[in-house]
Amino acid sequence: MLRIEQVSKTYRSGPDTVVAVREVSLFLARGDFLTIIGSNGAGKSTLLNLIAGVVPLTSGRIVLGEDDVSVAPAYRRARRVSWIVQNPLAGTAPSMSVAENLALATSRGTRTLRPALSRRLRHEIHRRLEALGIGLEQRLDCRVSLLSGGERQALAVLMATLARPEVLLLDEHTAALDPRNAALITQLTCDFVERLGLTVLMVTHNMAQALEVGNRLIMMHRGEVLHELAGEEKRTASVPQLVEFFTQREVADDRLLLG
Amino acid sequence: MATLLMHAIEQGLAYGIAALGVFLTYRILQFPDLTVDGSFVTGAAIASILILDGGDPFLALAAAFLAGATAGMVTGFLNTRLGISSLLAGVLTMIMLYSINLRIMGRPTLSMLRASTAMQVVGGSWSPLGSLAILAFIALLTLAVKLGLDLFLKTEVGLALRATGDSEAMVSAHAVDPRAMKMLGLALSNGLVALSGALVAQYGGFADIGMGIGTIVTGLAAVILGGSLIRSQRVGWMTASVLVGSLVYRMAVVIALRYGYAVGFQASDLKLITALLVILALVIPAVRERRLRKVSSC
Numbered sequence: 001m002l003r004i005e006q007v008s009k010t011y012r013s014g015p016d017t018v019v020a021v022r023e024v025s026l027f028l029a030r031g032d033f034l035t036i037i038g039s040n041g042a043g044k045s046t047l048l049n050l051i052a053g054v055v056p057l058t059s060g061r062i063v064l065g066e067d068d069v070s071v072a073p074a075y076r077r078a079r080r081v082s083w084i085v086q087n088p089l090a091g092t093a094p095s096m097s098v099a100e101n102l103a104l105a106t107s108r109g110t111r112t113l114r115p116a117l118s119r120r121l122r123h124e125i126h127r128r129l130e131a132l133g134i135g136l137e138q139r140l141d142c143r144v145s146l147l148s149g150g151e152r153q154a155l156a157v158l159m160a161t162l163a164r165p166e167v168l169l170l171d172e173h174t175a176a177l178d179p180r181n182a183a184l185i186t187q188l189t190c191d192f193v194e195r196l197g198l199t200v201l202m203v204t205h206n207m208a209q210a211l212e213v214g215n216r217l218i219m220m221h222r223g224e225v226l227h228e229l230a231g232e233e234k235r236t237a238s239v240p241q242l243v244e245f246f247t248q249r250e251v252a253d254d255r256l257l258l259g
Numbered sequence: 260m261a262t263l264l265m266h267a268i269e270q271g272l273a274y275g276i277a278a279l280g281v282f283l284t285y286r287i288l289q290f291p292d293l294t295v296d297g298s299f300v301t302g303a304a305i306a307s308i309l310i311l312d313g314g315d316p317f318l319a320l321a322a323a324f325l326a327g328a329t330a331g332m333v334t335g336f337l338n339t340r341l342g343i344s345s346l347l348a349g350v351l352t353m354i355m356l357y358s359i360n361l362r363i364m365g366r367p368t369l370s371m372l373r374a375s376t377a378m379q380v381v382g383g384s385w386s387p388l389g390s391l392a393i394l395a396f397i398a399l400l401t402l403a404v405k406l407g408l409d410l411f412l413k414t415e416v417g418l419a420l421r422a423t424g425d426s427e428a429m430v431s432a433h434a435v436d437p438r439a440m441k442m443l444g445l446a447l448s449n450g451l452v453a454l455s456g457a458l459v460a461q462y463g464g465f466a467d468i469g470m471g472i473g474t475i476v477t478g479l480a481a482v483i484l485g486g487s488l489i490r491s492q493r494v495g496w497m498t499a500s501v502l503v504g505s506l507v508y509r510m511a512v513v514i515a516l517r518y519g520y521a522v523g524f525q526a527s528d529l530k531l532i533t534a535l536l537v538i539l540a541l542v543i544p545a546v547r548e549r550r551l552r553k554v555s556s557c
Contacts, residue, residue, distance in 0.1 A: 095425050
């Protein structure tokens with residue numbers, strides 16, 4: 001499904017070079033749900049940005065299905081890859097209504113000069129929002145800028161999955177929310193992932209969450225993958241074990257351990 | 260006074276199309292586009308030269324739109340492909356257009372007094388009510404542009420364009436190329452501005468190389484003035500507010516030109532006063548917000 005081959009990203013500014021991601025290789029089969037943990041600067045977000053195409057590769061290859069997308073711009077990969085970022089304000093268009101945002105997300109193909117919000121689509125959008133269970137269906141024509149962070153992120157999750165992508169990238173997308181909303185968004189995300197059979201990469205600072213969801217887990221440090229847990233090994237792992245793993249190698253920071 | 264008012268309305272509507280163009284870039288795309296000072300004249304120049312050559316005055320309006328759209332795409336190319344900042348890209352195209360407009364016109368001023376402009380065609384056939392017919396023509400054309408823009412902004416492409424103004428990263432994530440949207444927005448905007456220039460030239464019976472100076476500022480004046488009179492985020496109301504802003508602005512100008520001498524104004528002070536008004540309109544909301552923030556942070 002998704003093959004990442006020897007992918008590296010180096011940032012240069014003058015004589016200084018920072019290797020954000022160093023020769024990472026990963027293979028994800030269809031339906032794999034990979035969680036990624038690691039300290040600040042481990043390269044987790046950069047890795048997701050490389051896959052999304054938001055940041056260009058320094059070297060390596062990214063293959064999606066049969067297609068090499070290593071140099072494809074983000075908007076082109078977006079037909080098959082969806083991503084949600086941490087900032088709830090970044091995933092939605094604030095000046096447009098809830099319904100218009102969803103209409104924008106309905107199709108990732110060619111856009112036409114047909115009215116975006118047909119009566120049928122409004123009906124469909126209403127139904128989908130109702131299924132979220134947070135009352136957004138009552139506010140179809142409300143500007144998104146008037147929504148709360150949790151509501152906006154819920155909308156972003158729906159928008160990211162509406163066009164049925166193959167791969168979903170989650171970059172700490174619950175980190176900016178209060179615990180109750182974070183739990184809600186996690187639940188929503190897992191529901192969609194299961195129902196649509198998506199292949200997921202999720203960056204998180206929360207070790208418990210990293211163990212709780214998904215079938216695979218990798219730990220990153222300084223741009224490299226240190227360790228991977230999968231299958232039975234991941235199911236039986238506990239947070240103290242992960243903490244020990246990190247402290248033994250002295251690669252943890254406070255945020256990871258306290259997160 | 261009645262004729263004065265009618266002229267103000269006609270001008271407000273004709274310049275209102277240019278204000279809709281400025282609205283599209285400044286408000287929707289969040290792209291302050293200075294190309295308009297040049298593309299307004301380009302529209303006037305193309306229409307005038309075509310009409311003086313005996314061309315159809317209505318087709319001349321369409322030709323002006325296309326010429327303006329091309330100018331907008333040049334700015335779009337400079338910005339999205341060559342990476343030149345939005346302000347500088349607009350200024351560069353505007354300066355290029357100055358030379359190009361002179362090339363089109365052949366000299367700095369073209370008179371169409373004896374040519375058959377759209378106004379003469381429309382007004383002439385309705386003789387006694389000619390001036391009313393001209394007003395109706397300009398009003399219908401402006402209304403058609405407004406409604407067309409409203410419809411467009413609600414299409415699939417229109418939504419993508421509006422979202423691009425909100426966040427380029429966000430539209431990329433939904434498989435929209437933000438660069439293409441900027442090109443489209445700039446083309447449409449400058450097309451409208453040039454259409455307005457062609458209409459104003461036919462209305463006034465002349466084209467002048469300096470007639471576009473300050474188009475961005477008067478456009479902004481209309482956008483900001485209208486936005487403070489009609490505070491709505493709905494597309495239809497927003498475009499309506501731009502036209503209302505343009506009408507109010509033109510009426511203020513007509514009144515100022517007519518009676519301003521009493522307080523010592525000259526016609527040449529107009530641009531200075533307009534710019535000062537725009538500065539005020541831009542600063543007042545910012546100051547008010549700062550004050551609010553101070554209160555809430557205490």
